[in-house]
Amino acid sequence: MKSLLPLLIQLIISPIVSAAIDAYQFPNDELSVRYHKLIAELRCPQCLNTNIAGSDAMIAKGLRSETHRLLLDGKTDHEILDFMRDRYGDFILYNPRVTGGTAVLWFGPLLFVVIAMVILVSIVRRRRVLSKQEVDVEQLNALLGKRKGEQH
Numbered sequence: 001m002k003s004l005l006p007l008l009i010q011l012i013i014s015p016i017v018s019a020a021i022d023a024y025q026f027p028n029d030e031l032s033v034r035y036h037k038l039i040a041e042l043r044c045p046q047c048l049n050t051n052i053a054g055s056d057a058m059i060a061k062g063l064r065s066e067t068h069r070l071l072l073d074g075k076t077d078h079e080i081l082d083f084m085r086d087r088y089g090d091f092i093l094y095n096p097r098v099t100g101g102t103a104v105l106w107f108g109p110l111l112f113v114v115i116a117m118v119i120l121v122s123i124v125r126r127r128r129v130l131s132k133q134e135v136d137v138e139q140l141n142a143l144l145g146k147r148k149g150e151q152h
Contacts, residue, residue: 024068031071038067038077042084043092051094 026032036053042063044055052060052067063084070080081093090096098106 024064026071034077035068035071038071038080039064041081041094042067043094045088045092 024035026035039053040051042052044050044052044057044060044063046057046059047055050060052063067080067084070083075083084092085097090099090102096102
């Protein structure tokens with residue numbers, strides 16, 4: 001039993017120790033801040049809903065490395081995000097840009113709410129008009145009934 005304890009400890013600790021920690025060097029703090037902001041904004045293509053900063057997937061590690069390289073090459077944040085979007089599609093951006101394709105997703109639900117409100121208002125108005133017409137017909141019949149009764 002004593003001989004199994006060190007083996008168990010090694011099995012538990014080895015994945016933690018073998019996990020790669022990205023230690024990218026930057027010439028200044030501004031690039032480091034931009035790097036951390038960018039990797040928080042980019043979604044891991046392999047993971048369901050994790051940014052590349054928090055993902056251990058191989059593709060996320062590659063994207064972090066690519067982001068580091070692009071920053072050192074002097075690319076702007078916008079250029080880096082465009083590069084990633086061109087390569088992986090809108091999915092990689094947590095806040096995709098509004099384009100013809102994404103406009104339907106962004107504004108479609110609002111359009112459906114507006115259409116539903118227009119339909120609801122028209123139904124309510126139509127019912128008011130019909131109920132008013134029914135009241136007018138009843139009043140007209142009542143008046144006509146009184147007049148017929150008066151003539152006899």
